[in-house]
Amino acid sequence: MNEQHTLSATGDTDSDSIAAHFAHRATTFDSTPWAYDAVILSCFDSLISVSPTSRILDAGGGTGLLSAHFRERCKAAIILSLDLSFPMAQKALSKGISSCVADVCYLPLRSCSLDVVVLRQVLQYLQTPSAALQECYRVLRPGGQLLLGQFVPYDHSDQRWLKRILETWQPLKKHLPTSEDLRELLVDHRFRMQSTVQLDVFESLASWLDRHRVPANRRPSAFAMALSQRHHVTDRRRVLSRGDDILFSNLFHIIDARKPVEVETTER
Numbered sequence: 001m002n003e004q005h006t007l008s009a010t011g012d013t014d015s016d017s018i019a020a021h022f023a024h025r026a027t028t029f030d031s032t033p034w035a036y037d038a039v040i041l042s043c044f045d046s047l048i049s050v051s052p053t054s055r056i057l058d059a060g061g062g063t064g065l066l067s068a069h070f071r072e073r074c075k076a077a078i079i080l081s082l083d084l085s086f087p088m089a090q091k092a093l094s095k096g097i098s099s100c101v102a103d104v105c106y107l108p109l110r111s112c113s114l115d116v117v118v119l120r121q122v123l124q125y126l127q128t129p130s131a132a133l134q135e136c137y138r139v140l141r142p143g144g145q146l147l148l149g150q151f152v153p154y155d156h157s158d159q160r161w162l163k164r165i166l167e168t169w170q171p172l173k174k175h176l177p178t179s180e181d182l183r184e185l186l187v188d189h190r191f192r193m194q195s196t197v198q199l200d201v202f203e204s205l206a207s208w209l210d211r212h213r214v215p216a217n218r219r220p221s222a223f224a225m226a227l228s229q230r231h232h233v234t235d236r237r238r239v240l241s242r243g244d245d246i247l248f249s250n251l252f253h254i255i256d257a258r259k260p261v262e263v264e265t266t267e268r
């Protein structure tokens with residue numbers, strides 16, 4: 001791998017592992033089924049509050065897939081995608097999206113300078129989600145919108161099951177907040193809850209293992225693990241054997257939260 005591709009914005013080991021992981025995934029990320037799922041995208045469309053002059057930050061925006069989608073919707077808006085991984089940011093740039101390499105926990109942006117911040121599937125990678133939410137709050141103008149989109153466990157028993165699976169197969173994910181955990185986190189960070197949407201999205205285990213580059217010799221145990229645990233899982237998560245593959249449902253949760261209009265502002 002090109003050394004440049006392991007560069008992270010902060011230089012800590014944890015950020016380096018994430019940057020390296022997404023450096024590998026940058027070329028194929030856009031074929032991740034949930035990332036371009038039409039129902040998820042249209043839910044973001046229905047929630048985002050934009051005008052032609054809106055300034056939007058896609059925080060942890062990856063390859064700019066969501067930014068490019070928003071640009072189609074609102075051509076005059078100013079959209080910036082920011083990501084820890086240089087190759088992911090480069091991909092966004094190649095789509096004509098303004099893009100920079102930085103950490104969502106240290107946003108290189110002025111306080112109260114944005115109308116909308118979007119965080120899709122980023123929070124689970126952060127050592128301190130709190131730091132990112134503080135930064136989102138800081139850079140939003142009073143009344144600005146935070147759109148947080150995230151796969152969440154269905155409930156606490158599902159959270160325990162998922163945790164065991166992810167500890168083995170995707171240790172970079174540090175948090176698995178439930179919908180309720182996310183709501184509490186946002187309220188603790190002074191956001192006002194506006195509305196939420198929840199969607200069931202089916203995922204193929206084979207495709208997930210491919211994307212995470214699980215070697216062929218470890219795949220049988222991944223399948224066995226998913227199947228052997230399934231009876232302990234909440235009945236809301238559907239797990240179906242389909243030929244050589246397993247399909248399981250995931251819960252995607254989108255929260256529209258606002259920075260209250262009546263806040264004290266301190267310019268950076």
Ligand SMILES: C[S@@+](CC[C@H](N)C(=O)[O-])C[C@H]1O[C@@H](n2cnc3c(N)ncnc32)[C@H](O)[C@@H]1O
Binds near residue numbers: 064
């Ligand atoms: C699963 S991808 C989601 C990409 C994009 N948000 C989307 O929905 O298409 C997670 C992204 O978060 C980025 N990321 C993880 N930790 C980050 C951090 N501390 N600061 C900025 N980006 C981060 C990763 O590099 C990766 O591109």
